[in-house]
Amino acid sequence: MKGKVTVITGIVLLAALLIALPTLARDPSTLVYGADSDVQGLSPILTNDRVSANVMDQIYDTLFVRDWDTMGIKPSLALSYENPDELTWIMHLRPRVVFSDGTPFNAAAVKFTFERLVDPKVAAPRASLLNMVDKIDVVDELTVKITTKYPFGPFPAILTHGNSGIISPAAVAKYGDLMHDPVGTGPFKLEEWVPGDHITLARNDSYWGDAPKLSHVIFRVIPEGSTRVGLLRTGEIDFTDLIPTPLFATLKDDPEVTAVAPLGTPIRYLSFNFQRDVFQNLKLRQAIAMAIDRRDIVTALDGLALASKSIIGPKVFGYSPTAEVFGYKYDPEKAKVLLAEAGYPDGFTTTLWYGVTGDYPTVAQVLQEQLSKIGIKVELKGLDWATFLDATRQGEQDMFLLGWTNLTADGEELVYPNLHSDSIGGANRSFYGNPITDELIMASRVNVDQQVRLAALEAANAALITNGAWIALYDQLNILAYHNSVKNLVVNPNQGWFLKGVYKE
Amino acid sequence: MTAYLLRRILVLIPTLFAVTVITFFALHSAPGDPASILAGPQASAEDIANIRHKLGLDQPVITQYFRYLWKLLHGDMGISLTTRRSVTEMVVVRYPNTVRLAFASILITIILGVSGGIIAAIRPRSILDNITTPIALVGVAMPGFWLGLMLMYLFGIKLRWLPVAGFTHPAWSWAGIKDIIMPAFSLGFLGVASVLRLTRSSMLDVLGKEYVRTAWSKGLSEWVIITKHAFRNAAIPVVTILGMRMGIFLGGTVIIESVFAINGVGRMVLRSILTRDYPVLAASVLLIAATFVIVNLLVDLSYSVIDVRIRYD
Numbered sequence: 001m002k003g004k005v006t007v008i009t010g011i012v013l014l015a016a017l018l019i020a021l022p023t024l025a026r027d028p029s030t031l032v033y034g035a036d037s038d039v040q041g042l043s044p045i046l047t048n049d050r051v052s053a054n055v056m057d058q059i060y061d062t063l064f065v066r067d068w069d070t071m072g073i074k075p076s077l078a079l080s081y082e083n084p085d086e087l088t089w090i091m092h093l094r095p096r097v098v099f100s101d102g103t104p105f106n107a108a109a110v111k112f113t114f115e116r117l118v119d120p121k122v123a124a125p126r127a128s129l130l131n132m133v134d135k136i137d138v139v140d141e142l143t144v145k146i147t148t149k150y151p152f153g154p155f156p157a158i159l160t161h162g163n164s165g166i167i168s169p170a171a172v173a174k175y176g177d178l179m180h181d182p183v184g185t186g187p188f189k190l191e192e193w194v195p196g197d198h199i200t201l202a203r204n205d206s207y208w209g210d211a212p213k214l215s216h217v218i219f220r221v222i223p224e225g226s227t228r229v230g231l232l233r234t235g236e237i238d239f240t241d242l243i244p245t246p247l248f249a250t251l252k253d254d255p256e257v258t259a260v261a262p263l264g265t266p267i268r269y270l271s272f273n274f275q276r277d278v279f280q281n282l283k284l285r286q287a288i289a290m291a292i293d294r295r296d297i298v299t300a301l302d303g304l305a306l307a308s309k310s311i312i313g314p315k316v317f318g319y320s321p322t323a324e325v326f327g328y329k330y331d332p333e334k335a336k337v338l339l340a341e342a343g344y345p346d347g348f349t350t351t352l353w354y355g356v357t358g359d360y361p362t363v364a365q366v367l368q369e370q371l372s373k374i375g376i377k378v379e380l381k382g383l384d385w386a387t388f389l390d391a392t393r394q395g396e397q398d399m400f401l402l403g404w405t406n407l408t409a410d411g412e413e414l415v416y417p418n419l420h421s422d423s424i425g426g427a428n429r430s431f432y433g434n435p436i437t438d439e440l441i442m443a444s445r446v447n448v449d450q451q452v453r454l455a456a457l458e459a460a461n462a463a464l465i466t467n468g469a470w471i472a473l474y475d476q477l478n479i480l481a482y483h484n485s486v487k488n489l490v491v492n493p494n495q496g497w498f499l500k501g502v503y504k505e
Numbered sequence: 506m507t508a509y510l511l512r513r514i515l516v517l518i519p520t521l522f523a524v525t526v527i528t529f530f531a532l533h534s535a536p537g538d539p540a541s542i543l544a545g546p547q548a549s550a551e552d553i554a555n556i557r558h559k560l561g562l563d564q565p566v567i568t569q570y571f572r573y574l575w576k577l578l579h580g581d582m583g584i585s586l587t588t589r590r591s592v593t594e595m596v597v598v599r600y601p602n603t604v605r606l607a608f609a610s611i612l613i614t615i616i617l618g619v620s621g622g623i624i625a626a627i628r629p630r631s632i633l634d635n636i637t638t639p640i641a642l643v644g645v646a647m648p649g650f651w652l653g654l655m656l657m658y659l660f661g662i663k664l665r666w667l668p669v670a671g672f673t674h675p676a677w678s679w680a681g682i683k684d685i686i687m688p689a690f691s692l693g694f695l696g697v698a699s700v701l702r703l704t705r706s707s708m709l710d711v712l713g714k715e716y717v718r719t720a721w722s723k724g725l726s727e728w729v730i731i732t733k734h735a736f737r738n739a740a741i742p743v744v745t746i747l748g749m750r751m752g753i754f755l756g757g758t759v760i761i762e763s764v765f766a767i768n769g770v771g772r773m774v775l776r777s778i779l780t781r782d783y784p785v786l787a788a789s790v791l792l793i794a795a796t797f798v799i800v801n802l803l804v805d806l807s808y809s810v811i812d813v814r815i816r817y818d
Contacts, residue, residue, distance in 0.1 A: 010519065026792060037776075041590075047544070048543065048548070125545060125552055126547070126551050126552070127551075128548065179589045179590065180619075181589065195588065195594070195595055196595070196598065198601060221766065221768065224766065227766055230662050231671075234661060234662060234668075384537065384779065386537030386538070386779060386780065387535070391536060404547075417549070426551075426552075427546060427547050
């Protein structure tokens, strides 16, 4: 008898529990974002991961920002710059700007930030961003003079990079580093942080620009893509990005959700370890390039990619549509001939290395199948990201698959770190260097005239493509999905977004 | 009893010491470098070298280990390489969530497994007996993350009865209980089959004993016979397996916490492996190991409560 009572009570309780619907508190002044990973920290100097950057983009300002319509540079904390000579950059700063701790933004803060970024004792991940800087002088409260060691044309573009965001010197004096106590001049400031769970930002009332429409922004950590999609569909989060491509279709069908996928700067490519003799052979590289049908890759990615033969992508300064003409077209018959001429009539066996994350495993399988058709037997080596980054830097790979998100959207920030011989041992995982391309890349660095730089980048791009340094596969589309109530939300080609103009209806 | 307890606690020390050695050296011998991860694919060789130096990664592994152990003995679990936060601080936020998930899962296993097993045993070959076993077997065959995603789709997105994911409410509130139902079920359902089958066979064994027959002939109610006379004697193997399952559940939190966006130690383990965050991983594994050892100590102690004939001297 007692047993029956327990069972009945249990059933009643369970039913009551199921009927009680979750109440969805939808506060129109609070925006909730679903992030795919934990935020490492909130110091622009000490971090270099995308999720941290997304949060910091709302807290800090850079001196300049990219104008994505014109691909030029727009003022932000700096109003303008001038070059009295090729080595000197005089920045005129915005007046009446204060950090969220109330201290003034001025030339001293710029000097402090940049000197800290390059200080070897600080060990900033992106210290190399400013390694051309020789000295920084405070001319007056709102003027700073930066002298470079050599003429450096992309300097204004570098200053749009999130890692060059200006930090409050007073806050550093108070907290040490700003990993957990960010203080910037941006539209929002930190209100609450439960590590690994969520971060809440509140409107910064002393912000210099138009007041943000949202009062709070919450960054919730939701690692699993399908979980983020679920939370978006039920309205528990307002927006998310970078979800796995197969889930994009589900969101497209949901009338309450808007899902967009504009073209971005991230490129995905196949490259070679040029330390291996076999890959020194141009004909062999051409054969591989011609064996690849990019259409199959795009299909495998549910159409969410733009096939391109250009190393510098369409959304990056230095791209020219003529680059597509230089690229090798899909021609498996000619590829076989070239492979025979290269001395491998029966093909050869090699390995393809990639990190097991995102689209790479899918793309690797497509490439394996396509290369097998011209007789190249590819063994796939999928590694976890940490192992992959380290192994490829050591040069253990034969061929490898990787990508590059061009944060400054300047082609120099792609070809110099990846394909110039100076960068071997660093990001140049191809161990590639060629006197002609080295010189063209250098020309894009040492010239201050942006038109000259553009021509140099276009030439470097064409030369790198024809030489088969990298085989560009596709440019990524930046998936962004948001609830229909969210307005004015745009994802930039470099995957960044700014929430100061965003609101909810 | 006290002497036994002391002895058991003393054994904990070498066990946990062995755990620190294994995790530390296994992780350091794995390929991949935390400095490369921190610096990202764009970094120059110089940037990486600076980070390695700053984090002390350029020291010999054995030096790093003893430095870690020395700090650990002083109650300092170190500083995370990626977040530069104290590991203790990171653990304090997450550990309660993992414990909450693991215990809720055990509870699900007990409720479904033990009660299912008892019902199946007292009515062998009845309809109930015939359906509980297949259901439980399906549970074993189903991976927890898949079950989790299916539950999420059905109850979270389609029916909207339960929140899709996350522990966003206080544990002891109504909403907090709703937060935990799906994750605990996804993790706990796996254990139901083994507990159910063990309870059933253990109960069947006891129900055939003479003292149970005596109890029946005394005219005691079925409830009293089942709970007091039969189940208490059948419980020891069941409690033992529940203690062992705790290890599986703590391991399972690694996946389930990711699927359900729960900020727990399991997810921290996964993330610290991916970023090679040595201090965080070492601390998480140590904590999970300690939890497992302590739970099993409690299980051993519970024997004397369940069966008064068992004494620890």
